[in-house]
Amino acid sequence: MKWEVVIGLEVHTQLTTKSKIFSPASTAFGAEPNTQTAVVDIALPGALPVMNRAAVEKAIQFGLAIGAKVNQRSIFARKNYFYPDLPKGYQISQFELPVVEGGQITINVDGVDKVINLTRAHLEEDAGKSLHGDFQHQTGIDLNRAGTPLLEIVSEPEMRSAAEAVAYAKALYSLVTWIGICDGNMQEGSFRCDVNVSVRPEGQKEFGTRREIKNLNSFRFIEQAIKYEVQWQIGEIEDGRKIQQATILFDPDTGETRMMRSKEDAHDYRYFPDPDLPPLVISNEWLERVRSELPELPVAMQVRFQQQYGIPAYDAATLTSSKALAAYYEAAVAAGADAKLASNWIMGDISATLNREEKDIDASPVSAVALAGLIKRVMDSTINNKTAKDVLKKMWEAGATDATAADVIIERDGLKQETDTGAIEAIVDAVLAANPKAIEEYRAGKEKALNSLVGQVMKGSGGKANPAMALELLKKKVG
Amino acid sequence: MQTIKQLSDLLAAGKTSAVELAQDYLAKIDTLNPKLNAFVTVDADKTLAEARAADVLRAAGNAPLAGVPFGHKDIFCAEGWKTTCGSKMLDNFVSPYDSTVVAKMKAAGLVTLGRLNMDEFAMGSSNENSFYGAVKNPWDLNAVPGGSSGGSAAAVAAGLVPAATGTDTGGSIRQPASFCGITGIKPTYGIVSRYGMVAFASSLDQGGPMAHTAEDCALLLNVMAGFDERDSTSLEHAKEDYTRDLNVPLAGLRVGLPREYFAEGLASDVAAAIETAIAELKKLGATVVEISLPNTKLAIPAYYVIAPAEASSNLSRFDGVRYGHRAADYDGLTEMYEKTRAEGFGWEVKRRILTGAYVLSHGYYDAYYLQAQKIRRIIANDFQSAFAHCDVIAGPVAPNTAWNLGEKNADPVAMYLEDIYTLGVNLAGLPGMSVPVGFGSNGRPVGMQLIGNYFGEAKMLNVAYQFQQATDWHLKAPTL
Known part of the structure; x- marks a missing residue:
């Protein structure tokens, strides 16, 4: 039998606010345990939450960036359960009426575009951390992270392969970092994915029973976990067993998934509107201001690059894969580099060297202006392409920020093209x-x-x- | 018996000092509190330190209430004070921070005489649900003082404090004020900050003053009220002087009498006292109109769904992990939670947590919680319809005078039914107050309830003040 895979993602993105979502404590990562905790974060008796406007603004930015409906009235709800790193005994989240509904993200797998619809995105607070390894027979609780603002972004179950799921996660990642609402630091847990996976015989309309893989914090793990889980589910069904709804964990060491809790153990979260927080109301003025301040988005920028610089679609897509890369490209062109040559150099030697050295474009030792200086010497035939590659290598090693950096090396090493x-x-x-x-x-x-x-x-x-x-x-x- | 007004006048005239007053009251507490059990914590060193600071503040000028002593219901977090909320769960909890109410009163130079007993987590109508034991009614030591602010009411009535703070979720200021023959006001929801006030039912809880006179309540409300950005439900309402209308004559005032508050269930002696008081208001120039609050009876089921629902969640933080009681022996996390909460909470609190968890649970939410919210809106609308015909509503606070200690403990629902006239005000978020208007056949006090429209505190206080200028029920004191 042929099987179809059905995947939906719930992504928790940490929002880049200075203070927590409901308290004035800092959100900075890595401080001594329990030093970034206000009365709200420890849940002292009488403590009350106060909404952080910056977090709301980032949710609005996201909603506008994906063409979603931004609800101008949304409700905070309490999700009740007991756990030591959940100090209030409930998490403040949004349940029935989230701040963002709908929206779309386009992914590209093997050159084919596919639109993934989003269900919703809602604001909520993060829990603290339980430290199981640091004490003997005891668990330590660090509440520094408690109350960190999260935007939980939920997709429709529209992905049909691990590759699509990864492409979606990457596209989402690229967008949230592009608009600057998330720092994208996956090691620190700034972008965490829960993946719902089910399988069904090809042609069947009804969804199969899903299992949710919790808390994947790398694209590679997403891919590995889905691939393993799909094979496991197909194996179970083919062996005549039924899939039970469950929450599962992926173990990167073994590459396998394992059960965390079954549906029977599922909590009744007793959601209800948080009486400490009035409905979140977003005025027209606020919405329009955020809209007007929204940076140019990747898709719009791709179109503009093709039109303005006359470069092919492929180049435009690559150059807009990150905001920093796009800025680097535009700076090089602005400094006088030929648009297509600049594209070739950035997608070629510059990217290759950055990859090899595991650096971001921001950390490139050769500035956009210096690169433009080099390209100009190719354009005016002072040096040929091959010499230019050598010059770039030298610029890279020494570090080059000035427009004249290439000229200095060409002069010093006598590399000027022979035109006699x-x-x-x-x-x-x-x-x-x-x-x-x-x-x-x-x-x-x-x-x-x-x-x-x-x-x-x-x-x-x-x-x-x-x-x-x-x-x-x-x-x-x-x- | 002395009022806040009298004490502040004495202080202003230099006839006494904050320290002297504090010493006098501490001595009285020392003598009489064992009979009443109104205090959970008395700390003379702390009180005298506050008094010394208050004398300095008064000397610096512009602090009319500096040096006036009072007591805090043990629900307002106060830095360095044990804040128990009447619960074993918080028996060891010393607050590291001040609630807004505490901070405001401190800033005004009011001196804390101690922390007053209450029903555990403000759940109760008799003050018998305290880990620290029942409070006795100073008018009759066999009677309950009412609840949940029973310690506050008893202490004021007995003269152990000239005034006290209270909180009112379903009548917890008005009903004990009524049972103890004092004056107490529950302001419009959102007037007094809830920041640092241990939450029972967040959408209903409201702090307020309890004192002998309407004038004292107005003076204290001036200190307690005000917008607080740390409480998201606090109202951005312009600062008011609640004493401003005290002397306005009542001529032309329309007093609404809700038919449903004078119906079956109201004890005849209570009814008689209320009717006499209303006759007095008429003498003062008020006119009386009959009004209807047709869904009064629905307030009880609606309240006993919404309040426990919110409480079940609000009290989840008491888990033994970070502060408060934790069971001594346990095997694993679940048992730690179970034992801690089983030991830390009393029966009424457990009953309400269970009720609340039930009405919020999957499959029951719509039938109970949502339904109760609908009733809540209907009740609020009923009041608005009524206020089209009157300026203030008057009626009884409770169907009966204070009952005997232990009398209703076996039947919690019978006790819940005693809240019938007070719950609607909380559900609607309206201001309400209790004014002493006489005594029942058993010699226990009767309170008249006044209900104002939103931000109608000054109007209610005006009515109460004019009534108190013409009567002396508020000046009666029990002999102990």
Whole structure:
């Protein structure tokens, strides 16, 4: 039997606010345990939550960025359960009326676009951390994280493979970091995914029973966990067993999923509107201000790049994969680099070197302006492409921020392209004398025969000859 | 018996000092509290330190209430004071922070004489549900003082404090004020900050003053009220002087008498006292109109769904993890929770947590919680219809005078039914107050309830003050 996989994601994104969602305590990561806790975060008797407007604003930004409906009246609810790192005994979240409903994200798998619909996004507070390893026979509780603002983003179950799920997670990640509502630090838990997986025979309309894989904090784990889980579910069904609804965990060490709790153990969270917080009301003015301040989004920027810079769709998509990369590209072009050459260099040598060194574009030792300085020397034929690659390497090693960085190296190392026809002519003559066979072939109609000779001329000139000029001279002499 | 007004005049005239007053009252507490059990905590050192600071503040000028002593219901978090809420759960809890009410009173130079007994987590109408034992009614030591602010009411009535703070979720200021023959006001929801006030039912809880006179209540409300950005349900309402209308004559005042508050169930001696008081209001120039609050009876089921629902969640933080009581022996987390909460909470609190968890649970939410919320809106609308015909509503606070200690303990529902006239005010978020108007056939006090429209505190206080200028029920004191 052929099986179809059905996947939906719930992603918890930590919002980049200075203070917590309902308290004035700091959200900074890594402080001594329990030092970033106001009375609200410890849930002292009498403590009351006060909504952080910055968190709401980020939720609005997200809603607008995905073309969703931003509810101008939404409700905070209490989700009741007992756990030591949940100090109030309930989590303040949104249940019946979330701040964001609907919206879409486009993913691309193997060159094919697919639109994924979102169900909702709601504001909620994070819990603290239970530290099981630090004490013998005791559990430590760190409430620094308690009350950190989260936007839980829920997709429709519209993904049909692990690859689509990963593409969705990556697209979402790229968007939330692009608009700056999340720092994207997955190691610190800023972007955590719960993945709902089910399978059904191909052609069946009803969904299969789903199992929810909790708390995946890397794209690789998402892929591994789904692949394992899908095979497990198919195996169970084919062996005649039924899938039971459950919450499961993925163990990266074994690559397997295991049961956390079954549906029977599921909590009754006794949701009800939080009487400490009036409905969250977002005025038209607020909504419109956020809309007007929203940065240009990747999709719009791709279109603009194609139109404004005349670069292909592929280049535009790659260059807008992050806001920083796009900014780098635009800065290079603004500094005088040819749009297509800049694209080639950034997608080529720059990206390759960054990848090798595991650096972000922000950390590139060669600034956009310095790169433009280099490209300009290619454009005006001061150096050829091959020399330029060497110059870039030297700029990279030394660090280059100035527009003149390339010029300094070209001057210092005498790399200027040889444009003196006389000097090149001598080399051409020598090369022709040594390659009578190539001349014959060319004369017999094999145009390409001269290309290898160009290489020899280049070599003979120490890389400084202009290849176009060399070819022209060769043709003239042979023809 | 001395009023806040009298004491502040004495202090202003230099005839006494904050320290002297504090010493006098501490001595009285020392003598009489063993009979009443009104206090949970008395700390003379702390009180005298506050009194010394108050004398300094008064000397600096512009602090009319500096040095006036009072007592706090043990529900307002006060830095360095044990804040128990009448519960074993918080028997060891010393608050590290001040509630807004405590901070405001401290800033005004009012001196804390101690922490007053109450029903555990403010759940109760008799003050018998306290971990620290029942409070006795100073008018009759066999009678309950009412609840949940029973310690506050008893202490004021017995003259152990000239005034006290209270909180009112379903009548917890008005009913004990009525049972003990004092004056108490529950303001419009959102007038007094709930920040640092241990929550029972967040959408209903409201703090307020309890004192001998309407004038004292107005003076104290001036200190307690005000917008607080730390309480999201606090109202951004302009600062008011609640004494401003005290002297306005009552001529032309329309007093609404809800038919349903004078119907079957109201004890005849209570009815007689209320009717005499209303006759007095007429003499003062008021006119009386009959009004209807047709859904009065529904207030009881609605309240006993909503309040326990919120309480069940509010009290989840008392889990033994961070502060408060924790069971001594347990095996694992679940048992720690179970034993801690089984030991830490009393029966009434457990009953309400269970009720609340039940009405919020999957499959019952719509039938109970949502339904109760609908009734709540209907009740609020009933009051608005009534206020189209009157300026203030008058009636009894409770169907009966104080009952005997232990009398209703076996039947919680019978006790819940005693709240019938007070619950609607909380459900609607309206201000209400209790004014002493006489005594029942058993010699126990009767209180008249006044209900104002939203922000109608000054109007209610005006009515009560004019009534108290013409009568002396509020000046009667029990002999102990």
